[in-house]
Amino acid sequence: MNLTGSQKYQLLLEISHKIRDTLDLDVIMEHLLDTIKTVLDYDAAGIFVLNQDLVHGRRQQPRELIAGMCYRGYGPLPAGGDDMLNFGKGIIGQVILSGSCLVAPDVRQDPYYIEARQGTLSEIAVPILRNERAIGALNLESDRLSAYDHSDLEVLQFFADAAAIALEKAMLHRQLLEKELLDRQLQMAREMQFSLFPGEAPRIPGYDMAGICIPAEEIGGDYYDFLRLPGGNLGLTVADISGHGISSALVMTSFRGLLRTHTHGRLGPAQIAVKINRLLPEFTGSSQFITMVYAVLNPRDQIVTCVNCGHPPPLWRHADGRWDALTTHGPALGIMEKSKFIPTGFSIQPGEILILYTDGVVEMDNPDGEYFGMERLKYAIDKYRDLSAYDLVRGIIQETRDFSGVQNYVDDFTILVVKRTD
Numbered sequence: 001m002n003l004t005g006s007q008k009y010q011l012l013l014e015i016s017h018k019i020r021d022t023l024d025l026d027v028i029m030e031h032l033l034d035t036i037k038t039v040l041d042y043d044a045a046g047i048f049v050l051n052q053d054l055v056h057g058r059r060q061q062p063r064e065l066i067a068g069m070c071y072r073g074y075g076p077l078p079a080g081g082d083d084m085l086n087f088g089k090g091i092i093g094q095v096i097l098s099g100s101c102l103v104a105p106d107v108r109q110d111p112y113y114i115e116a117r118q119g120t121l122s123e124i125a126v127p128i129l130r131n132e133r134a135i136g137a138l139n140l141e142s143d144r145l146s147a148y149d150h151s152d153l154e155v156l157q158f159f160a161d162a163a164a165i166a167l168e169k170a171m172l173h174r175q176l177l178e179k180e181l182l183d184r185q186l187q188m189a190r191e192m193q194f195s196l197f198p199g200e201a202p203r204i205p206g207y208d209m210a211g212i213c214i215p216a217e218e219i220g221g222d223y224y225d226f227l228r229l230p231g232g233n234l235g236l237t238v239a240d241i242s243g244h245g246i247s248s249a250l251v252m253t254s255f256r257g258l259l260r261t262h263t264h265g266r267l268g269p270a271q272i273a274v275k276i277n278r279l280l281p282e283f284t285g286s287s288q289f290i291t292m293v294y295a296v297l298n299p300r301d302q303i304v305t306c307v308n309c310g311h312p313p314p315l316w317r318h319a320d321g322r323w324d325a326l327t328t329h330g331p332a333l334g335i336m337e338k339s340k341f342i343p344t345g346f347s348i349q350p351g352e353i354l355i356l357y358t359d360g361v362v363e364m365d366n367p368d369g370e371y372f373g374m375e376r377l378k379y380a381i382d383k384y385r386d387l388s389a390y391d392l393v394r395g396i397i398q399e400t401r402d403f404s405g406v407q408n409y410v411d412d413f414t415i416l417v418v419k420r421t422d
Contacts (some may be wrong), residue, residue, distance in 0.1 A: 032138075033072060036159050040152060042140040044073025044117055048092055049136035069104065073141065074117050090114035095125045095137045102126075104365070105146040117141070124148035126157045128164050135164065147279055149344045170249035196256055202226050202234060204299050206350075211238075211416035212411025213398070214409055221255060222347040222358050222412035227263050229296065235263050238294040238356040238416050240311065247288070254283035255333075256342030269294045269307035270295070278308070280334040289334040293356050297348075299420070304354065305345045309333050312359055315378065317385070323378060352391075354418040355381060360411035365401045372403050391415045 029047045095102050104110040125139035134165045138160045166359045201209040212223045221243060227235030239255060241248040258279055262272045291311040297304050310332030311326040330341040346355060364372040384395035394417055401407055
């Protein structure tokens with residue numbers, strides 16, 4: 001059928017009145033199908049809107065090609081997914097891919113047709129275009145042969161053009177709402193994760209301590225802690241879970257529980273490492289591992305007993321400016337079930353500083369691709385050594401940021417400092 005200018009105006013007015021006050025994608029599509037029915041008859045119809053990550057060029061391919069849809073006359077979607085929704089196959093997919101209209105007088109003879117309902121004999125589909133790019137498609141199906149011809153394409157394309165702006169706005173609005181929901185959830189997760197870190201460093205006569213974890217993303221996979229142990233001892237740990245983001249944060253939470261559970265007894269650092277190494281795969285599977293330094297400080301005897309599980313070696317600055325790196329270590333946790341870990345013991349004297357850190361500290365890079373590195377870390381510690389442990393940590397943070405020229409870290413940044421003060 002052909003529409004006169006007056007009829008097009010009336011239809012445009014009707015569509016505008018129905019959708020002007022809503023950004024609800026489903027409501028807009030329902031109104032559109034209602035209005036189309038008054039002009040073009042159908043036994044089944046659908047509006048399919050392209051995933052906006054594709055429309056606006058996000059780097060990662062979304063799981064489904066079609067993100068929004070409204071349809072009538074079809075049965076339930078296949079339980080295992082739909083080739084058109086997932087991969088853009090069929091007449092609708094071809095229309096979106098090509099940006100061109102398509103009329104199939106007999107779908108049985110059409111090379112693109114994929115059966116979505118029994119009874120369909122003819123189909124018509126047009127792209128929904130914005131800025132010369134397809135953002136979706138509109139299709140009608142009939143149980144009669146040759147129910148649509150090329151004159152109907154103009155009518156259906158008119159509806160698609162009339163609704164294109166509203167549909168894109170609604171999709172972007174839905175995407176914004178989903179992002180806001182995700183942001184709120186990530187903020188809650190961030191707050192929960194930060195509650196797992198020490199609220200403040202312990203106060204032990206003769207010692208000054210501080211620590212911080214700055215995740216590269218909203219939540220991270222680094223961990224540090226001060227643990228009160230039996231007999232007045234203090235546990236010190238810094239750990240790095242492989243990967244980034246939510247999965248690493250979940251593993252970090254499990255690891256924290258394992259570590260705190262086993263430090264309640266009288267196991268030494270090496271024994272605790274063996275226990276955690278054996279149990280960790282039950283929480284992480286085979287895809288992730290953890291590097292860790294765990295040390296026990298005996299403040300009465302000024303003895304530190306330390307075990308290193310595949311982690312960057314802790315730094316030990318002597319009062320006279322000499323440096324030692326505690327290089328004795330075993331493998332990372334969660335890789336080999338039967339691993340051995342050898343503890344290292346030393347006496348921490350007045351004026352000495354012990355630094356535990358993750359690789360995000362030394363691997364911060366500048367615009368020339370240089371790493372901050374171990375020597376710059378030592379220089380920063382020397383520079384701020386006479387300040388409190390808290391201010392020493394802040395000084396290292398400032399040095400890394402000055403070096404990189406940015407405030408944000410590309411990897412989780414975690415450091416723990418213990419100063420012997422008298």
